[in-house]
Amino acid sequence: xxxxxxxxxxxxxxxxxxxxxxxxxxxxxxxxxxxxxxxxxxxxxxxxxxxxxxxxxxxxxxxxxxxxxxxxxxxxxxxxxxxxxxxxxxxxxx
Numbered sequence: 469x470x471x472x473x474x475x476x477x478x479x480x481x482x483x484x485x486x487x488x489x490x491x492x493x494x495x496x497x498x499x500x501x502x503x504x505x506x507x508x509x510x511x512x513x514x515x516x517x518x519x520x521x522x523x524x525x526x527x528x529x530x531x532x533x534x535x536x537x538x539x540x541x542x543x544x545x546x547x548x549x550x551x552x553x554x555x556x557x558x559x560x561x562x
Contacts, residue, residue: 492539
């Protein structure tokens with residue numbers, strides 16, 4: 469993402485959403501959607517899905533990053549003991 473775009477995102481108002489999903493589940497779903505949009509863009513360049521595919525992919529990327537902040541993983545891709553107050557793990561001990 470472009471640095472000026474990052475500044476804008478960081479200064480934008482913050483909204484919260486109550487979802488019955490853990491960060492892991494939401495991240496997995498977002499990654500599926502992200503891959504599907506990338507495939508769609510390859511098959512139909514310039515496809516407009518209510519905005520440019522690039523802008524949708526940027527927003528999905530931000531949501532994935534937020535899931536990663538709430539439920540971090542190590543270099544091996546495993547969550548392990550990297551618990552946070554928002555990770556959604558039943559066995560977390562903070």
